[in-house]
Amino acid sequence: AITLTLAPHSAIIKGNIADMAPPSEDCIAPLLVQVLKASGWRQEGNGSDALGSGHPAPETNSSGKEWTAARRLPQALIIGVKKGGTRALLEFLRLHPDIRALGSEPHFFDRHYARGLDWYRSMMPKALDGQIVMEKTPRYFVTVDTPARVHAMSQDVKLIVVVRDPVTRAISDYTQIISKTPGIPSFESLAFKNRTTGQIDSLWSPLWIGLYAQHMERWLAWFPRNQIHLVSGERLISDPAGELGKVQDFLGLQRIVTDKHFYFNKTKGFPCLKKPEGSSKPHCLGKTKGRTHVSIDPEVIRKLRDFYKPHNQRFYQLAGQNFGWH
Numbered sequence: 001a002i003t004l005t006l007a008p009h010s011a012i013i014k015g016n017i018a019d020m021a022p023p024s025e026d027c028i029a030p031l032l033v034q035v036l037k038a039s040g041w042r043q044e045g046n047g048s049d050a051l052g053s054g055h056p057a058p059e060t061n062s063s064g065k066e067w068t069a070a071r072r073l074p075q076a077l078i079i080g081v082k083k084g085g086t087r088a089l090l091e092f093l094r095l096h097p098d099i100r101a102l103g104s105e106p107h108f109f110d111r112h113y114a115r116g117l118d119w120y121r122s123m124m125p126k127a128l129d130g131q132i133v134m135e136k137t138p139r140y141f142v143t144v145d146t147p148a149r150v151h152a153m154s155q156d157v158k159l160i161v162v163v164r165d166p167v168t169r170a171i172s173d174y175t176q177i178i179s180k181t182p183g184i185p186s187f188e189s190l191a192f193k194n195r196t197t198g199q200i201d202s203l204w205s206p207l208w209i210g211l212y213a214q215h216m217e218r219w220l221a222w223f224p225r226n227q228i229h230l231v232s233g234e235r236l237i238s239d240p241a242g243e244l245g246k247v248q249d250f251l252g253l254q255r256i257v258t259d260k261h262f263y264f265n266k267t268k269g270f271p272c273l274k275k276p277e278g279s280s281k282p283h284c285l286g287k288t289k290g291r292t293h294v295s296i297d298p299e300v301i302r303k304l305r306d307f308y309k310p311h312n313q314r315f316y317q318l319a320g321q322n323f324g325w326h
């Protein structure tokens with residue numbers, strides 16, 4: 001819980017709201033958040049959210065509105081895709097004062113579902129009334145049971161998917177895999193069932209994850225299209241503020257994260273934050289984000305592009321937009 005020490009002029013907050021003339025309670029909740037922020041209160045949850053001590057009963061005023069931060073289940077999830085740019089999106093969204101995001105990936109719906117919703121809630125950062133709680137676990141997008149499980153938690157949850165050219169995504173994925181397990185077979189030998197006939201192994205995880213239409217259809221069996229927002233991984237790099245603007249609209253938030261927050265770091269080759277949350281120094285994502293990919297035979301890339309063409313077309317139709325992957 002947060003202890004409030006407020007100047008006398010803010011005694012309004014301690015009083016009985018119901019007894020008071022305007023400003024109305026609805027005006028005061030955001031006001032309180034502003035007061036808290038102005039007084040240096042920071043959001044927690046920079047990736048170190050440990051298994052919490054449960055969720056304390058939040059204090060309420062006479063009208064039942066919560067004044068202290070409490071742990072709540074997420075109202076928005078970044079469900080994928082792996083290597084799409086999910087970390088960048090989450091870190092950029094954290095700049096928004098109305099978002100409280102868990103820094104680590106909880107993998108609740110795919111790995112830890114048996115621990116139950118109370119466990120999941122206890123993992124979340126504390127949030128004030130009106131703030132949106134969210135987390136990202138890119139594997140959710142491709143795990144078969146996840147849409148039904150997410151739906152069982154909330155029918156209204158907002159879902160975000162960052163998608164990226166599946167060929168580039170697969171190479172990015174493999175680059176990470178080989179960095180963790182050096183000596184594994186080459187990309188080429190894993191991507192093909194038979195290199196001579198050119199038959200592709202679509203069940204190899206780095207390729208299978210890129211079958212976006214197939215995964216999207218599973219989500220659409222549980223959630224309406226307008227509850228799923230697609231972010232272009234390519235535009236998240238070329239125009240982060242533009243993509244962030246659309247995500248904030250989707251979440252029903254004011255556009256507070258704008259081009260003022262980003263600069264393009266030429267050395268890194270990616271957009272970075274001028275001032276990330278809780279810091280005054282510019283900040284780029286870590287070394288594992290935006291790394292040099294293993295080089296792949298151009299002929300293999302051409303074959304993969306041919307393979308994905310019909311899948312991408314089907315995905316564009318489901319998405320109602322063309323992501324321009326050729």
Ligand SMILES: Nc1ncnc2c1ncn2[C@@H]1O[C@H](COP(=O)(O)OS(=O)(=O)O)[C@@H](OP(=O)(O)O)[C@H]1O
Pocket residue numbers: 081082083084085086087088138172173233236237270271272284285288289290291
């Ligand atoms: N601003 C910024 N800085 C650095 N990297 C950025 C940024 N925006 C998007 N990206 C792209 O994010 C890719 C990693 O995606 P994810 O964070 O989804 O990866 S993971 O699934 O969590 O491992 C990562 O993939 P690689 O380039 O293959 O490393 C980046 O291309």
